[in-house]
Amino acid sequence: MKKMKKIFISSILLLYCLSASSQLLDKIFKRNPDSVYVMPYKNKITAKPFVSQQFMSLNFIDFDNESKNVIYNPNVKLYTGVELNYKFLGFAFSAKIPRIKSMQAKFGDTKFFNFKLNITTSHFGAEAFFQRYNGFYLFNAKDFISNFSVLSDTFPQQEDLGVYNFGLSAYWQFSKKMSLAAAFNQTQRQLKTAGSFFFMTSYLLSGISNEGILVPDSFLNTLPHLASYRSGVYNTFAIAPGYGKTFVFEKSIYFTLVGYAGVGLQPQYNKFDNKSEFKFRGAYKFNGRAAIGYNGEIFFASFTAGADLTTIKLRDIKINVIPMFWKIGAGMRF
Numbered sequence: 001m002k003k004m005k006k007i008f009i010s011s012i013l014l015l016y017c018l019s020a021s022s023q024l025l026d027k028i029f030k031r032n033p034d035s036v037y038v039m040p041y042k043n044k045i046t047a048k049p050f051v052s053q054q055f056m057s058l059n060f061i062d063f064d065n066e067s068k069n070v071i072y073n074p075n076v077k078l079y080t081g082v083e084l085n086y087k088f089l090g091f092a093f094s095a096k097i098p099r100i101k102s103m104q105a106k107f108g109d110t111k112f113f114n115f116k117l118n119i120t121t122s123h124f125g126a127e128a129f130f131q132r133y134n135g136f137y138l139f140n141a142k143d144f145i146s147n148f149s150v151l152s153d154t155f156p157q158q159e160d161l162g163v164y165n166f167g168l169s170a171y172w173q174f175s176k177k178m179s180l181a182a183a184f185n186q187t188q189r190q191l192k193t194a195g196s197f198f199f200m201t202s203y204l205l206s207g208i209s210n211e212g213i214l215v216p217d218s219f220l221n222t223l224p225h226l227a228s229y230r231s232g233v234y235n236t237f238a239i240a241p242g243y244g245k246t247f248v249f250e251k252s253i254y255f256t257l258v259g260y261a262g263v264g265l266q267p268q269y270n271k272f273d274n275k276s277e278f279k280f281r282g283a284y285k286f287n288g289r290a291a292i293g294y295n296g297e298i299f300f301a302s303f304t305a306g307a308d309l310t311t312i313k314l315r316d317i318k319i320n321v322i323p324m325f326w327k328i329g330a331g332m333r334f
Contacts (some may be wrong), residue, residue: 009315033122037177039189039331040122046186048300050329052094054114056131057139058163059320060070060214060226070215070226072136072161075099075107078319083329085185090118097315108157110135116325122188126170131323134162160211165323167308169202171242171260183246183256183291186333188299190254195245200260204236205311206321224236225315228273234321238264238285238308254298260287270314284311303331 033040040151055076062068081094105126111134118127137155142148145156173180175315209231247255266283270276279280286309293302305326312319 011134032176033179033188036178037190037192038179038182038193039191041187041189042087044130044301044333046331046333047241048083048186048329049081050092050096050327051078051080051085052325052329053089054116054131054323054325056133056163056324057320057322058136058208059212059255060221060223061318061320063316069140071139072158072214072222073139074110074112074136074171075104076110076112076133083185083331085187087187089118090185098281106154107137107153108135108159120185120187122179122181123173123176125173125180126168127166129323130164130166132162132164135159136161136163144223152173152175158210159213160210160212162209163321164207165321166205167323169200171198171200173198178244178246180216180244180256180258180261183254183286184289184302184304186295186302189295190246190248191251193246193248194317195243198242198244198258198260200240200242200262202236202238202240202264202287202289203234204238204308204321206234206236206312208232208319223317226317227271227273229314230271230273232268232270233314234266234268234312236264236266236285238262238283238310240285240287252294254291254293254295257291258289259287268312281313283313285309299330299332303328330331
């Protein structure tokens, strides 16, 4: 726990330093947004009540036949709260919405913790997050259990399966005409349709631990190494170019899509029943975000969603670690 506190504090300080440097570069190179396309609100605070969910998916896939896969998802709660943004800094205060008991029995009880901090300026953005989950259910149980009913049956559960993700990422935006701040936290306002190229660097630390057998009995012969897999730690350093565009309709209605695709280096440590191994492997990195909403002079509303996919190559299988989020909210600036 002390180690994680140090990671949190270090990530916050790093993001603050990066943001301060970016603000200085804005002034030196006059990187203010193009006022024909973007309206900044430099001295206004935005307040947005919201409902959101952060979760992840853990996919084990056969290299030779990608239709053969094992998908584990956590059963996580929704959050409700208020998000405050001023200039490039954003803070959120939230509380968990209690689960329905029948849903907890159906999908299991996942113990989880989420932390996320992001900073957005006119041309630069950075994000730090930490996720920890203990307890998953077999999402694609229908592929392994005959006559399984998604509506009425209880999903098979792996109570001892634990996963954590700690990520840092930063991106550079090349165009002055597009604003991600307008799309995702409404500290600015996109006036006209515009797009931009981006460049992202990222680091992801993922850990997976398990005491039981992850693969269903009917898949033991197909993925034998998954049956003996017990834990792994994966450090992924990646770079990814990208492109995004915001479409503006009737001056205040907008739709934004941003996508990145890249490669990275991944030192990994794996533990099987009778053997431990350390290897360097290559990895793929994909990141996508979308937003749709209304952004007026005073009031705004939006739905945002995103996913970050990192691949892990492990003997005869591939593991996809996919942190995801969605948020819906409405607010005002004052």
